Amino acid sequence: MSQLSGNTKWSVAKLKERSPVRWHERIGETSIFIISLASILLIMLMAIFILKEGLMVFINPSIRAEVNFRELFLKTVWQPISEVPKYSLLPLIAGTLKTSFVALLIALPLGMLAALFISECAPKWLSEFVKPTIELLAAIPSVVIGFFCLMKVASWLAHAYEIKWLHDALTPHRLNTLVGGIGISIAVVPITFTLCEEAFHGVPESYRAASIALGATKWQTALGVVIPTAMPGVIAAILLSFGRAWGETMIALMATGNAPLLDLNILHSVRTLAATVGAEMPEVVVGSSHYHVLFLIGTILLSISFTVNGLSQLAISSLRKKLTGG
Amino acid sequence: MNANRRRFRLPKGSEASGLALTLLSAIATLIVLSMLAIILVDLGSGGYRKLSWEFLTKPPEQGMTGGGIFPAIFGTMFLVIIMTLMVMPVGVLTAIYLNEYAPKHALITRLIRTSISNLAGVPSIVYGMFGLSFFILFLGRRIDSLIGAELLFGQPCLLWAAATLSILTLPVAVTATEEALAAIPEELRLASYALGATKWQTIWRVVFPKAMGGILTGAILTVSRGAAEVAPLLFTGVAYYLPQLPLSPTSQFMHLGYHIYVMATQSPDVEATMPLQYATALVLLALTFLLNLIAILIRVRLRIIAGEV
Known part of the structure; x- marks a missing residue:
């Protein structure tokens, strides 16, 4: 030797x-x-x-004389272009949360159920067709989705506003949180679907076989074995879907109405953080207070995306450990 | 014994609830697919009548209510070509490092991977802000004072818009190329080493040519992603109307996506330009779909060659 x-x-x-x-x-x-x-x-x-x-x-x-912490986070008016500019981020943050909430409320259940269907129920030929099709859905430019919502979704919903009690109770605007939320959900659903499908697909076949050998049905296996095992992956999917919804610009810019209102009515217009930057940055004077406040919004968007990404990485690595038995 | 049996007994009505869940999840899949179908049908039916050779090859006329969209198509293509030239070399080389050289658990490898996944998650509007503050105001202004130009690089223009987009698409390029490299069987590398080839020779003469198809797919997806983004361009060089084509990288440019956005939200007579808007949206959609379909077809072909299907 x-x-x-x-x-x-x-x-x-x-x-x-x-x-x-x-x-x-x-x-x-x-x-x-x-x-x-x-x-x-x-x-x-x-x-x-x-x-x-x-x-x-x-x-x-000189900026602190105009904008301070109290102004930014405790007041309620965003009015950057006026005699006395008001820079409260509160209506923008609330608007972003409202829109993302509506978008995720639509996208998460749809994406997860579709992923479950493709990984647990569908025959192979069907999933071979559905997966590339959802890839195409993901490839639709967000400006086209925004355009579609502005032209069609808003008009369809407007028919519902003709109902008198609804109109009187909610005083809907044509472009509102719901229209924007539906649009953003179209952009988010492929992400939810793809990540969830990957997570379910990663669960070893032997887990399913063991469960079915013990007498469980396909759905008992799906709900009792596959989902709990793939949970970290599902959490990562939720986080990344939220990250996408939170930062979406063009759809929000075109379909939410862009009025910085602070209320809970989903049929009222809102203005999101990203849309504010998109709308106001082209006209802003470089170096002005307004310019720096817009970059502060950028800082918030960037930190949220880093946080969401970091947390989802943690979730994914814990899933990998779980499945490789490490 | 009895207790045991009870524990494994299936809950009553499980068959019905299972059927309900199957139905529910199938409906969810159908709804997701129908989103795509509805958008396609709506844009197709709204836009096809306006589509013509003139529409694709003529500049806008009569204050944007007539004519075509040729400058926007030209601007989008020029932008995407410069972007691809910037991003693909960096993306491919990064992927080669990650897949062929990088020690798996080293700190530097983890750092590169974390950076790429973070880049992929940054909202596209933030890329635009970065383009403005770094490329235009920092780099551009410095180049201008260096070459003594009045205002050439220190303003929004095609070059900086393409640079911004190239960072945005870097994660797409890296991920797709790495996938293509990882799909090459290890045996090929070993065979090459056994014949006395060095690692460098193996990568460039065996692995890279073999992965070319996959890398091409990645490049196409990168282009499609770049052509679809509007938010990062809003303040890095896009213009609503320009009388002449952007022939230099320091000029501003028209863009299909931006054209749709401005016509739909800011034109004084939305009704009059509606058919034009639909047709423009249809052209942009067709462009990205065509690219994605080509990528999907190449992938299918590669899988057939590899004997997977």
Whole structure:
């Protein structure tokens, strides 16, 4: 044994001697490594350049004279372009939550049930058809979904507003939270579906076989074995769906009506954080208070997306551990 | 004994409730699919009448109420081409590093992967803000003062819009390429090593050519993602109307998605431009669908070649 390993060592040494260092390969490999660091650099640059402009709101004295913490988070009016500009983020945050809530209320049940159907019930040919089709749904540009909601969904819902008691009770606006929420749910549903389907698909077949061998039906297995096992993956799917809904811009910009109202009526217009940036950034004066407040909104959007992403990564890695028995 | 049997007995009515759940989940699937169908039918029926060769090849006329959308198509294509040239090399090389070189549990590998998954989750509007504050105001202004130009790079333009989009699509490019590389069987690499090839030779002469189809699919999906985004362009270079085509990377440009947005929300006479809006939306939708269908077909073909189907 020792002689064998001695032999191997000798031959490796000889090989190394015969093949000289290939400098162009060494240089090539080093450049690949350096280029692959670009993503780290970019995410850091992004955090720096959004935060640096956003946190200026709390640092720069001339901006602090106009905007302060109380104004931002305790007052209720967003009116950046007026004699005395008012920069309360409260109606925008509430509007974003309201819209995301409606969107997720539609997208999560639909996406999860569809994923369950495809992974547990559907024959193979059907899932081979449904999965690429949902991929196509995900490929619809959000501006097209926004356009569709603005033109069609809003008009369809408007028929319902003609009912007198509904009209009197809720005083609906044509473009409102519900229209925006429906639009965003169309953008979110493929994400919920794909991630949930992946999570269910990852549950080993032996789990299902064991459950069915014990006499459980297909649905008892699905609800009692598959879903609990895939739970971390489902949680990750919910988190990432929320992240997408929270930051969606074009659909919110086109279909929610964009009025920064602070109420709970889902038939009233709202203005979301992302839509505010999209609508106001093109006209803002660089360096003004308004500009920095918009970047503060960017800071909020960025931190939420990092948080959501971090939590979902944790959930996914716990799922992986669970399934590999680590 | 009796207790045991009871524990495993199925709850009553389980068959009916199982059927109900099957039905419910099938209906949910149907609703999701019908979302796609309804949008397709609505845009198709609303837009096809206006579609013509003139519409695709002429500039807008009569204050946007007539003519075509050629400048918007041209701007979108030019933008996406520059974006692809920027993102694909970085994306492919990053994927090669991650799949071929990276030590699996090393800190640096985890950092790269975390960065990419974080980039994928950042809302697209935040990319636009980054483009404005980093590319235009920081980089662009510095380049301008360096070359002594009045205002060339320090303003919204095609180059910076493409750069912004290329960061947005980087995760798509990396993930798709890595998938393609991971699908190449390990035996091929081992065979190449056994013949005396170095790692570098193996990657570029064996793995890379073999993964080309998958990488192409990834590139197509990247292009489709880039063509679909509007939010990051809103303040990095897009324009509503330009009399001439953007022939230099430092000019502003028209864009299909932005064209739809502005016509639908800000035109003074929405009714008059409605058919044009529908037709424009149909063109953008057709463009992204075509790209995705090609990608799906290539993938199916690759799977047939690999003998999976």
